[in-house]
Amino acid sequence: MSETVYLNGEFVPKSDAKVSVLDRGFIFGDAVYELLPAYNRRLFRLREHLARLRYSLASVRIANPYDDERWSELLQRVVDANPWDDQSVYLQVTRGVAPRDQPFPSPPVEPTVLIMSSPLRQPTEAQRAEGYKVITREDYRWLRCDIKTTSLIANCLLRQEAVDAGCAEVILLRDGKVTEASSANVFIVKDGIIVAPPKDHLILPGITYDLVLELAKAHELPFEMRDIPLTELYASDEVWLTSSIREIMPVTVVDGMPVGNGAPGPVYRAMYALYQDYKEKYARG
Numbered sequence: 001m002s003e004t005v006y007l008n009g010e011f012v013p014k015s016d017a018k019v020s021v022l023d024r025g026f027i028f029g030d031a032v033y034e035l036l037p038a039y040n041r042r043l044f045r046l047r048e049h050l051a052r053l054r055y056s057l058a059s060v061r062i063a064n065p066y067d068d069e070r071w072s073e074l075l076q077r078v079v080d081a082n083p084w085d086d087q088s089v090y091l092q093v094t095r096g097v098a099p100r101d102q103p104f105p106s107p108p109v110e111p112t113v114l115i116m117s118s119p120l121r122q123p124t125e126a127q128r129a130e131g132y133k134v135i136t137r138e139d140y141r142w143l144r145c146d147i148k149t150t151s152l153i154a155n156c157l158l159r160q161e162a163v164d165a166g167c168a169e170v171i172l173l174r175d176g177k178v179t180e181a182s183s184a185n186v187f188i189v190k191d192g193i194i195v196a197p198p199k200d201h202l203i204l205p206g207i208t209y210d211l212v213l214e215l216a217k218a219h220e221l222p223f224e225m226r227d228i229p230l231t232e233l234y235a236s237d238e239v240w241l242t243s244s245i246r247e248i249m250p251v252t253v254v255d256g257m258p259v260g261n262g263a264p265g266p267v268y269r270a271m272y273a274l275y276q277d278y279k280e281k282y283a284r285g
């Protein structure tokens, strides 16, 4: 069965979907995106992803091509047109096609809209049991990491450094404080308290970040949002990474040193169970 994508008003086979070489997404990375899972063909945390999309579009001054209702319908149609029950759904909006010039095209052109999907590939049980090895690096990205832009060259370079070091991810530090990972948010646990860096312009406001804190609140697990210096990262009992696709992943090695006793910790296991419970209720409707 062929894979179907949505491109600029049409549902077409993935292999037939083409955009112009003059698309500003291609030329400048002038585009924003979202990535969200569908479990049992139901889009998870859709409302929250659409709210973040609205924020990203407004931040880069691209007019939102659709209202939330239309977005929901188009995303669901892509999910329904593809052969997998669990999917990873990607949407991208670029400023559109125009002669190469930095200022925005005037008058504005139609944005390019792509929705595509692939089978949801999540970490295996073995990977969860072992946890991730990560390195730390200086966060040299720009100062608007709260916008979910496709301009991800710095993230790609930093992530490749992790891969070259035999690690799964890289935790980034700005002025000696943890921001996030190349494609995930970071949490630590110390003395039973869950700690996350504050949501500001230096990190992506993760949908999973919010859900983890929502679950912590609902189940009376203590948490704080505050700066995490590198020394505290090294001294933490647990470190987690969160993202929509990887959900919550334990980190067991940072810069070659074990986190806590080097195995996924009890607060991770409790939070992971709460997350799975929440997700399964959702997927069942």
Ligand code: PMP
Binding pocket: 035, 180, 181, 182, 183, 184, 185, 203, 204, 205, 206, 207, 208, 209, 242, 243, 244, 245
């Ligand atoms: N930070 C960055 C830089 C990311 O790319 C991602 C994944 N999109 C996240 C955090 C986690 O965000 P979410 O929980 O919304 O997937």
